[in-house]
Amino acid sequence: MPLFRRPKRWASLVAGLALTSILLTACGENSPSILDPAGPIARSESNVFWIILIIAAVVFVGVEGVLIYSTIRFRERPDSPTPPQIHGNTTVELIWTIIPAVVLLAVLSVTIKGIFDVATPPANSNKTIEVTAYGHQWWWEFYYPEYKMTTADTLVIPPHTNVHVKLYSNNVIHSFWVPALTGKTDVIPGHDNEKWFSADTADKTYVGICAEYCGTQHANMRFDVKVTHDNNDFLSWAQLQQQAAAVPAPGSLEAKGQEVFKNQCTTCHGIVGVSQSTPYLQDPNPAGRCDDPTKDNGCLIGPNLTHFGSRHLIAGGVLDYNQQDCNPGGDLSNCNLAKWISDPQKVKPGNDMSVNVDKSDLPALVAYLESLK
Ligand code: HEC
Ligand SMILES: [Cu+2]
Structure with a gap:
């Protein structure tokens, strides 16, 4: 009996699946992606993702390959004898204990390095700015303690500068996420988190998201991270923000x-x-x-x-x-x-x-x- 009774059907199913995944990939054109990192923290996080994905893919293809091969090659035929029993074979036991241990150690070391990377100022700069991000329902407020200025919806930062963000909420749990620049960190009432990130491209705006369901308008709790042209550009923006509001002409x-x-x-x-x-x-x-x-x-x-x-x-x-x-x-x-x-x-x-x-x-x-x- 042939293995696949209807090889044509199988072929169209596989082709269909492949095509759908290509089409779905195209959806991501303008949406923020962790696969397109624009700063050292995001790059470190995306490296962890890629390394683990590659290791997992090799393991998957290897294991499934052997499985499929042996299912076909050693399948039961009429009058086949009982196959040799290798239960308790020490060599086999050692191999399938040691290989996974080595693989998992590799994954562990990559992950631990990633944990330290994200917990410390990114090394690409010795400049730092402090920002306090408040998660409100449903908008982000950004306060710059060094400049005594506050803004909402858009976090403006200079390029090549370590941004140290303290995350506060006095309402519900939010999560601060800028896919191109840094991974998610929860913003928890009564438990103050902080994080570091940095952008290495100037004159760019990145999408930020609240990544924790925080109520009906959770999806409309977006913000932008605007990276200025250079530090002077940032400072002149800051100078403007520090001033009191414009005074309207009387009678206008x-x-x-x-x-x-x-x-x-x-x-x-x-x-x-x-x-x-x-x-x-x-x-x-x-x-x-x-x-x-x-x-x-x-x-x-x-x-x-x-x-x-x-x-x-x-x-x-x-x-x-x-x-x-x-x-x-x-x-x-x-x-x-x-x-x-x-x-x-x-x-x-x-x-x-x-x-x-x-x-x-x-x-x-x-x-x-x-x-x-
Ligand atoms: C009861 C409180 C309240 C009152 C009164 C109020 N607002 Fe608001 N306003 C808010 C809140 C809360 C938000 C943010 C809503 C959100 O994003 O979920 C907001 C957002 C805004 C924004 C958008 C700001 C930004 O940076 O995104 C503008 C503009 C605004 N309000 C103008 C006004 C004006 C003008 C008035 C008076 C006519 C007014 N608001 C009265 C609570 C109020
Ligand atoms: Cu939120």
Whole structure:
């Protein structure tokens, strides 16, 4: 009897599977990938992945090969004699104990090296910046203790610099992940984690993700990591962020927007120079953190908006901030900022922003927020 009764069917099944996997690979074009590392930490992690994958592939092909070969070659035929019994054969026992032990030792050593790599500053630089990342439901806040400035949704870093991130949450567990730059680390209330990473390409933006299910809008808790052109570029950005908010000209549309902001938004949002004097009142040490975000001016429940006009994402990346479509004097129907302010619950159901903005106040608010460069 032939081994495969319908060789053609088998051939089309195998070809179909191969084609699907090629097609599925193509899906990843623009999505973040651990296979395209852009910094030493991610590279070390991706090395561990590749080495283990290759070892596993060799073992898989070897074992399955021998299995398939012996199934075919030594299959039972009419009148075949009982095969020799090798149970308890010392040589065989030794071989199949020693080989796996050696293979697992190799995997262990690669893994241990990886663990040390990610726990220490990447060696490619002697510069370091400190960042505190707060996981909120559902957006990321980034505080730079050395610069006393805070931003949301986009973490800006200089290239070739060790970034030391302290990870805090006072709500639920999140997970900080930038596939191209660093693997996942949980952000756990009451248990402060930290991590290192570094980017070696300038002028690039990488996608960051919350990798732990943290509630209904978990998937809209995205952030960007923007790597500046060089350190000076970063410093001039930082200098801008450290300043108090732009002051609108008296009588302007922006000034009207600021009034609306003061009346309706300051319970949840801070703007330095308008509703608070410093972006963050407490240093990021556990004792100084407030656990009731609505009670402390320093950790309000919404993102700090002092320089919102210089950002490009809205509310955990649920919308892009398309400023070119936001002309406060004209049509705002395609303006994502106007969409967000007029109905945040429609855009991101369940999020913590609830407002009731009068339609006639929208252009002023949009103009004001846009002026906050
Ligand atoms: C009850 C609290 C609350 C009030 C009041 C509030 N917001 Fe918000 N706002 C939030 C929260 C929380 C977020 C983040 C939501 C998320 O991403 O899940 C947010 C996000 C935003 C963002 C996006 C910021 C960013 O960096 O992504 C803007 C802009 C904004 N709010 C504007 C306003 C304006 C203008 C008002 C007043 C008309 C206002 N908000 C009133 C809580 C509030
Ligand atoms: Cu999260």
